[in-house]
Structures are given as structure tokens and as C-alpha cells.
Amino acid sequence: MTDTLAPDTFRLVEDAQLRGILDIHIDDMLEYxxxxxxxxxxxxxxxxxxxxxxxxxxxxxxxxxxxxxxxAMTEDERASFLAIASGFHHGERQVExxxxxxxxxxxxxxxxxxxxxxxxxxxxxxFFDRFxxxxxxxxxDIMGTLDASYQWISETFVGPFGxxxxxxxxxxxxxxxxxxxxxxxxxxxxxxxxxLALAVMKITLGYARRRGxxxxxxxxxxxxxxxxxxxxQGGMRFLRDAVDRDPTMLNEIFxxxxxILLMSSTTSRLxxxxxxxxxxxxxxxxxxxxxxxxxxxxxFDLPDDIRGMVQMISPQLAGG
Amino acid sequence: xxxxxxxxxxxAVRDAVNRGPDPDYRAGKLxxxxxxxxxxxxxxxxxxxxxxxxxxxxxxxxxxxLLLRFSGGTCTExxxxxPDAARDxxxxxxxxxxxxxxxxxxxxxxxxxxxxxxxxxxxxLLAFFNRVYFFVEMLAVIxxxxxxxxxxxxx
Numbered sequence: 001m002t003d004t005l006a007p008d009t010f011r012l013v014e015d016a017q018l019r020g021i022l023d024i025h026i027d028d029m030l031e032y033x034x035x036x037x038x039x040x041x042x043x044x045x046x047x048x049x050x051x052x053x054x055x056x057x058x059x060x061x062x063x064x065x066x067x068x069x070x071x072a073m074t075e076d077e078r079a080s081f082l083a084i085a086s087g088f089h090h091g092e093r094q095v096e097x098x099x100x101x102x103x104x105x106x107x108x109x110x111x112x113x114x115x116x117x118x119x120x121x122x123x124x125x126x127f128f129d130r131f132x133x134x135x136x137x138x139x140x141d142i143m144g145t146l147d148a149s150y151q152w153i154s155e156t157f158v159g160p161f162g163x164x165x166x167x168x169x170x171x172x173x174x175x176x177x178x179x180x181x182x183x184x185x186x187x188x189x190x191x192x193x194x195x196l197a198l199a200v201m202k203i204t205l206g207y208a209r210r211r212g213x214x215x216x217x218x219x220x221x222x223x224x225x226x227x228x229x230x231x232x233q234g235g236m237r238f239l240r241d242a243v244d245r246d247p248t249m250l251n252e253i254f255x256x257x258x259x260i261l262l263m264s265s266t267t268s269r270l271x272x273x274x275x276x277x278x279x280x281x282x283x284x285x286x287x288x289x290x291x292x293x294x295x296x297x298x299x300f301d302l303p304d305d306i307r308g309m310v311q312m313i314s315p316q317l318a319g320g
Numbered sequence: 321x322x323x324x325x326x327x328x329x330x331x332a333v334r335d336a337v338n339r340g341p342d343p344d345y346r347a348g349k350l351x352x353x354x355x356x357x358x359x360x361x362x363x364x365x366x367x368x369x370x371x372x373x374x375x376x377x378x379x380x381x382x383x384x385x386l387l388l389r390f391s392g393g394t395c396t397e398x399x400x401x402x403p404d405a406a407r408d409x410x411x412x413x414x415x416x417x418x419x420x421x422x423x424x425x426x427x428x429x430x431x432x433x434x435x436x437x438x439x440x441x442x443x444x445l446l447a448f449f450n451r452v453y454f455f456v457e458m459l460a461v462i463x464x465x466x467x468x469x470x471x472x473x474x475x
Contacts, residue, residue, distance in 0.1 A: 094434065150428065155349060158430040158456055163449045165436050170445060183446070259446040266356035266453070268349040314352075 026205040037297040040237040043113035050116040076275040086152035096121035098168040104175035159263030186256040189235020199286040207276040261309035334398035360451035366410030411443035429460035
């Protein structure tokens with residue numbers, strides 16, 4: 001059942017309803033993501049988990065978060081928080097709109113699971129919209145708050161998310177191109193969700209937990225992390241199955257990773273992690289660990305040149 | 321002020337692309353980011369075409385496109401060409417007229433790509449993204465070149 005979490009902790013994470021999520025440590029949630037990677041569940045099993053684990057974003061009450069934001073957090077903490085969380089605000093929107101086209105080329109079981117993932121991503125967009133509106137104080141409709149928070153995201157955001165947009169366009173033109181689907185999945189499920197999102201989630205969630213701040217943010221974003229567990233496991237299943245059917249698909253995964261890692265070797269803005277209790281080196285280590293754990297667990301052995309590129313990455317503060 | 325998609329505008333674009341972003345804009349981003357872009361630019365021996373799409377049909381490009389050729393880190397040629405000639409470029413980006421109008425009005429170049437206002441109509445996708453920040457900042461520079469947009473013809 002689990003290879004990284006104690007059985008009782010696994011059940012707590014697996015079964016918690018929204019109110020109980022506040023009691024779950026983010027580190028346990030991140031371990032939960034990896035607990036299903038070695039024996040990747042089927043798509044209908046993941047769909048069943050979705051039905052049990054989905055949560056209502058409108059049940060969250062951000063009143064206390066607003067007080068923490070305006071009265072308890074320092075200006076440095078708010079600045080660092082926005083520099084990190086805004087990548088998710090936009091990232092969730094981008095993965096929501098770029099996923100439906102991938103579903104067209106899926107088999108029937110996979111289509112059912114992807115339909116649930118699309119709903120998850122839409123809910124995550126609403127979660128961040130509510131946070132930016134009710135806690136940070138931005139105004140406007142969904143796109144209005146996105147436009148208002150764009151000022152805080154790095155220019156290098158367009159690397160993985162521009163690539164995803166263009167990969168989705170490539171699939172729109174030929175939805176059954178299996179090689180293009182594998183390249184898309186490498187960027188979306190392995191890199192954006194499996195590496196960026198999970199590593200960067202820990203920064204703001206770890207901060208909120210240590211300081212006892214932002215309980216609705218902690219609850220909703222930790223529930224989001226549990227949703228990501230299903231997405232990453234489904235995505236890694238797709239990649240592993242694709243490689244099992246045709247081992248040359250590994251070349252598509254590796255070529256995509258080379259581009260992603262090249263784009264990730266720089267950043268346009270300096271973000272200070274220290275106000276949130278972390279260092280840049282620690283964040284880099286998290287990114288590298290997340291990537292290696294995914295690849296090792298599903299049995300993909302990286303070529304030497306990619307191993308070298310992994311050591312050169314710069315923190316990209318986004319996710320979806 | 322040169323009109324959009326005219327030889328005068330193309331030449332102004334070439335000058336601006338070779339000059340690069342103004343110092344204030346450049347100072348707002350880390351030097352390592354500009355070094356990455358400089359490396360991408362130096363290594364690019366090829367061409368980029370910017371085309372205007374007519375309607376929603378990706379195959380239907382309007383009668384003129386901007387073709388920029390690069391060698392040794394310099395934009396060596398900027399020409400207004402017919403769609404068939406544009407399709408010889410290493411990369412062809414195309415969007416509707418509004419995308420270019422918005423870019424010239426200061427709309428962020430990153431959003432132009434991320435929100436698919438300009439699409440890669442032709443060229444190797446991963447190779448394009450191997451130099452993506454160079455191309456995005458090039459679009460941002462092009463957006464700063466003053467130009468007039470003739471009213472679209474009635475159909």
C-alpha cells in the first residue's frame with residue numbers, strides 16, 4: 001500500500017475531509033505523492049480517489065487569513081510569499097486551459113480520469129482567485145486578478161508554461177500524435193506538476209504551518225497537493241506505459257527534459273526565500289530531489305548530460 | 321511613423337532588435353537572464369518570420385510578413401515578404417492583427433506567447449524553446465518600435 005508513509009499516516013492523508021486537512025503536515029502530503037509511484041494505480045482507481053477526495057473550495061473561510069496577511073505578516077514575508085504564490089495563481093490557470101486537448105487522444109479510462117483532473121485544476125484556479133481577492137485584496141474578475149498578480153511572476157515563467165501552451169497547440173492539430181503527447185506529458189505531469197509544483201508548495205505551506213498563519217490557505221493548498229498526487233501518479237503512469245509500449249519514447253522524454261532544463265538554467269528575478277524560512281540552495285535541492293525521485297521510482301535512468309543539466313537549474317517558482 | 325509591415329518599419333525593427341532593450345528595462349532583470357539570452361542569440365543562425373493570420377485558419381496568412389535573419393548574434397536582414405517566402409524561415413510565428421496591436425500598446429510579450437496570441441506555425445518546437453527568452457524579449461523590443469496599423473479591410 002505504501003512504501004514511504006506509516007500506514008496510519010497514509011490513511012489519515014488519504015481519507016481526510018477538508019476540515020481535517022489542516023492537521024496534516026505538508027511533508028506527509030508530499031510523501032503521499034510518492035507512495036503510489038512504484039505501483040502506479042490505474043486511471044479508474046485514481047478517478048475513484050478523486051470522488052472521495054474532492055473538496056469544495058467555497059467551504060474555505062479566509063477571514064483569519066486576511067487578518068494574518070494585513071496584521072501579522074511582515075512586508076518582507078508578504079513580498080516573498082507573493083513572488084512564490086503568484087506562479088501558482090497563473091500556473092493553475094494555464095494547466096486548466098491546456099489539459100482538455102490532451103484528453104482527446106486518451107483511451108476511455110484515461111479520459112474519465114482526465115475529466116476529473118480538469119475539474120481539479122478549475123477548482124485550484126478558483127482557490128487562488130479567492131485568496132488573491134479576499135486575502136491579498138486584488139480586485140476584478142478571474143482574468144482581472146490574474147492580470148493584477150502578473151507583476152509578481154518571473155519572466156522565465158513563459159519557459160515551461162509557454163512550452164505547454166505551444167505543445168497543446170501541437171496536439172490540437174494532431175491529437176493522436178503519440179510522440180507529441182509524451183513530450184506534452186513530460187512537461188505537464190513530470191516537470192510542472194511533479195517537480196515545480198510539489199517542491200514550491202512546500203515553501204509557502206511550510207511557512208504557514210511554522211508560523212501558524214493563513215489557515216484557509218494551508219487547508220486549500222494542502223488539499224491541492226493531494227489532488228496533485230493523483231495527477232502526478234496518472235501522468236507518470238501514462239509516461240511509463242508509453243515507454244513500455246515503445247522504448248524509443250524515452251528519447252522524447254529526454255529531449256523535452258533537455259529543453260526544460262536549459263530554460264530552467266536561469267531566472268530573471270531574485271526571490272528572497274529567507275523571510276519564509278528557506279534558502280535558495282534548499283529550494284534547489286528540493287527541485288532536484290523531486291525530479292530524481294519521480295524518475296527513479298518509475299525506472300527511467302537519466303543520461304549523463306541530463307544529470308549534469310539538473311545540477312545547473314535555477315529555482316522556477318511556479319506550479320500547476 | 322512607419323506603417324506596420326512596411327519596409328521602413330522592418331528596418332526600424334532591425335535597428336531596435338540589434339540595439340536591444342533600453343538600459344532601464346534591462347536593469348529590471350538579472351544579469352544572468354541577459355547572459356542566457358546573449359548566448360541564445362549568439363548561437364542562432366537562422367530566421368524568424370512574424371506573420372499576420374487572416375481569421376482563425378492557421379494556414380491563411382495575410383499577404384505580408386516580417387522576415388528577420390540572424391547570424392553571429394546580429395539581425396542581418398529585415399524584409400517584408402510574401403507568405404510563401406515566410407514559410408522558409410526557421411521559425412514562423414503568426415497571430416491576428418490584434419495581437420500585434422496589443423504588443424505595440426505594451427501588452428507583455430510573455431503573455432503573447434503564453435496566451436497563444438502568437439503561435440508557432442512552423443519550426444521545431446523544442447528548438448524554439450531552447451532560445452525562448454531571446455525570442456520573447458525580441459518580441460518585447462519589436463513592440464516598442466513605433467508603428468501605425470492601417471484599418472483592416474472590410475470583407
